[in-house]
Amino acid sequence: MNRSVLIVTPFFAPQSHAAVFRAYKLAKYLPRLGWKPYVVTTDVNYLYNEDPSLAEALPEEVEVVRARYVEPSLRGLRMALGGRDRTFKAMKEAGEFAAAKEAGSVVDPGMLQRIYRYCSERWLRNPDAYWTWRRPALRAAKRLIARHDIPIVLTSSDPYTCHIIGRGLQRRGCKWVADLRDPHVYNHATSSRRAAVFARQRAAERAAALGADAVTTAASAIGMILTDMYGVRDTRRIRFIPTGLDEELLPPEGAAPPREGRYVVFSGEYLPEYGGEFLEIFAAATAEGAAGEGVKLLFAGRREVNEPRVRPHVEQLGIGDKVEFVDHVPQEELYSLLRGAEAALLVSSRLYRWWCLHAKLVDYIALRIPVLAVVPDPSEARTHLTRAGLGVFLDGDREACARRLSDFLEGRMQMPPPDEAECERFTARRQAEAFAGLFEEVLAAGKP
Numbered sequence: 001m002n003r004s005v006l007i008v009t010p011f012f013a014p015q016s017h018a019a020v021f022r023a024y025k026l027a028k029y030l031p032r033l034g035w036k037p038y039v040v041t042t043d044v045n046y047l048y049n050e051d052p053s054l055a056e057a058l059p060e061e062v063e064v065v066r067a068r069y070v071e072p073s074l075r076g077l078r079m080a081l082g083g084r085d086r087t088f089k090a091m092k093e094a095g096e097f098a099a100a101k102e103a104g105s106v107v108d109p110g111m112l113q114r115i116y117r118y119c120s121e122r123w124l125r126n127p128d129a130y131w132t133w134r135r136p137a138l139r140a141a142k143r144l145i146a147r148h149d150i151p152i153v154l155t156s157s158d159p160y161t162c163h164i165i166g167r168g169l170q171r172r173g174c175k176w177v178a179d180l181r182d183p184h185v186y187n188h189a190t191s192s193r194r195a196a197v198f199a200r201q202r203a204a205e206r207a208a209a210l211g212a213d214a215v216t217t218a219a220s221a222i223g224m225i226l227t228d229m230y231g232v233r234d235t236r237r238i239r240f241i242p243t244g245l246d247e248e249l250l251p252p253e254g255a256a257p258p259r260e261g262r263y264v265v266f267s268g269e270y271l272p273e274y275g276g277e278f279l280e281i282f283a284a285a286t287a288e289g290a291a292g293e294g295v296k297l298l299f300a301g302r303r304e305v306n307e308p309r310v311r312p313h314v315e316q317l318g319i320g321d322k323v324e325f326v327d328h329v330p331q332e333e334l335y336s337l338l339r340g341a342e343a344a345l346l347v348s349s350r351l352y353r354w355w356c357l358h359a360k361l362v363d364y365i366a367l368r369i370p371v372l373a374v375v376p377d378p379s380e381a382r383t384h385l386t387r388a389g390l391g392v393f394l395d396g397d398r399e400a401c402a403r404r405l406s407d408f409l410e411g412r413m414q415m416p417p418p419d420e421a422e423c424e425r426f427t428a429r430r431q432a433e434a435f436a437g438l439f440e441e442v443l444a445a446g447k448p
Contacts, residue, residue: 002151004036005439006141006174008165009156010130012041012064013054016330018268018359022181022218022243022431023156024054029432031061035439038062038150040140042069042133046076046087049302051330057248065144067136072124074116076132092304121192127200128159137165142172151175152439155208158184163204167211175442177435178212180205183225183355206230213442216241216435221355221380239438243359244431245366249332250339257340258333263296264372265338266345268360270299270306274347276313278374281394283317284402285409295409296324297345300337303327338363343370343392343408346381354379365390366426368418372405388423389416 007027011019027037043066058064070080079086125131144150152175155166163178170176184190185202192198209215209230215238217223223238232238282297297319299306307325314323326337338344344364348356354376361381364371365388372392375381385391392408392415394401407413424430 001440001443002149003034003439004038004148004150004152005030006144006150006153006169007037007039007156008041008137008141008153008162008169009039010042010069010133010159010162011048011156012039013058014050014052015045015048016051016054016328017048019158019181020048020054021246021331021359022179023154025244025246025428026154026432026435027062028058028246029428030436031059033432033436035436036061036063036148038144038148039064040067040137040144042066042130044069044071044079044087045089046071048088049092049328050089053330053332063144065140067133067140069130069133069136072129072132073120122194122197125192126194126197127164127192127204128161130159130161134161134165138168141165141169145169145172145174151443152177154179154435156181157208158182158190160184160201160204163208167204167207170212175213176211177214177216177438177442178208179216179218180208180222180226181218183222183229186225186229186355187353212237214239214438216438218243219355219357219380221357225355239434241431241434241438242357242426243362244426244428245335245363246331246428247366249335250367251332251336255336258336259340261296262294262342263298263340264343264345265298265300265341266347267300267334267338267363268358269301270309270347271352272309273349273352275349276317277349277398278345278347278372278394279310279313279317279319281374281398281401281405282322283319284398285405286319286322295322295342297322298324298326298337298341300326300334301328335363335367338367338369341369343372346371346373346375346385348375348379348381350374351376356380357384361385362426365423368423370408370415372408374401384422387419389418390423 007023009023013024027039030037070076075086153166153169154177155162156179157163166176166178182190185205191201209226209232217240220240223240226232227235286295299310303325314320346361357380365384370392371385371390373385374394394404
C-alpha cells in the first residue's frame with residue numbers, strides 16, 4: 001500500500017493559531033506510523049501570528065508546498081503589486097496594532113466603506129476569502145499526486161474552498177477525506193449573510209458531507225448536524241477524531257513553574273459573545289475571604305484582541321488588580337503556563353456553540369487540569385468534561401455560581417480523579433493513529 005497522503009489547508013506552520021494545529025499535528029506524527037505527508041498551503045499569511053519553531057519541528061519526511069495566494073482585498077492587491085507588507089505579523093512587529101486589527105479593510109468612513117464591504121461580502125469572499133488560492137492549490141496538488149502517486153487527499157476546512165479542491169481531486173481519481181473542524185453553514189459566524197454566497201457555501205459543504213469517501217469531524221455533535229442537514233444515510237462514513245495535545249512540547253516533570261502565585265488561565269481569543277458573565281462571577285467569588293487571596297485571572301492570547309474586549313468589564317467590576325493579560329505565546333510556553341494553573345477557564349456562554357469541542361479544551365483535558373466552565377447544557381464540551389472528571393460547571397444564578405467558584409478556589413470542593421482513558425484520547429499521537437487507520441480503511445475498501 002502506498003502510504004502517502006496529501007493534506008490541503010491554508011492554515012499551516014509557521015502560522016500559530018487554533019485552526020493550524022489539527023492538520024499540523026497530523027503531519028508531524030504521521031511519519032512515525034509509516035506515512036509520508038505532503039502539504040499544500042498558502043505562500044502568504046495575511047492574518048495571524050507566526051511561530052518559526054513549529055516549522056522547524058516538522059520531521060524531514062513532511063514536504064510542504066506553498067501555492068500562490070493573493071487575498072481578495074485592497075491589502076492583497078496592493079501587496080501583489082509591490083506595496084509594503086501589510087500582513088498582521090508585519091504590522092504587529094511594527095507596533096501598529098490598530099492597523100493590524102483593521103488590515104484588509106478600507107479606513108475611510110461613510111459610503112465608500114459600505115460599498116467596499118458590500119463588494120467584499122458579495123463577490124470578494126465568495127464562497128470565502130481563499131477562492132483566489134483554489135487554482136494554484138489545485139495545480140500544486142495535481143503535480144504532487146502525479147509525481148508521487150499519492151492515493152488519498154485530506155482537506156481541512158474551513159475555508160469552503162478546501163471542499164471544492166477536495167472534490168476536484170476526487171474526480172481525478174484520488175480518495176478524499178473531508179475534515180470538518182466546524183459545521184460552517186450551521187454556524188452564523190462562519191457563513192455568509194448574502195443569499196447567493198450562502199448557497200455556494202452550503203453546496204460546497206453538502207458535496208463534502210455526501211460525496212467524500214469519508215468525513216472526519218473535530219466534535220461528535222458535528223456529525224449529528226451534518227446528518228440532520230444533508231440526510232447522510234451511511235453514517236459510518238462520518239468519524240469523530242479529536243484534535244490532540246502535542247506531548248513533545250510539555251515541560252519536563254519537576255520543571256519550575258513559569259510564574260509564582262495562584263492563577264486561573266483563559267487561553268485563546270475572547271469572543272464578544274462571551275460577555276462579562278464569568279467576570280461577574282469571579283468578582284463576587286473573590287470579593288472577600290480566602291478565595292480571593294492572591295488569585296489572578298490570566299487571559300493568554302492575542303492581547304490586542306482580548307484586552308479591549310475584557311478590560312471594560314474588569315474596570316466596571318473593579319477587579320483590575322486580579323486580572324492580567326499575556327500576549328500570544330508559542331505552544332510550548334502555553335503548555336507550561338497551563339500546567340502551573342490552579343484551573344483553566346472555558347467560557348462559551350449558556351447558549352453559544354453547544355456543538356463545539358474547543359481547541360483549548362482539548363489541551364485542558366489532556367493536561368488533566370480542572371476546568372471552570374460556563375457552557376450550554378447539554379453541550380459537547382460538557383459531555384467530555386464530565387467523562388474526564390474535570391468539569392467545575394458554573395450553573396444556576398450568579399450567587400450560586402459564585403459560591404461554587406469560592407468552594408473550588410478555597411479547596412472545599414472534592415474533585416474526582418481524572419478518567420485516564422478519556423484524557424488519553426486527546427493527544428496528537430492518538431489523533432494520528434485514528435487518521436492513519438481511517439486512511440487505510442478508505443484505501444482498502446473504497447469507503448469505510
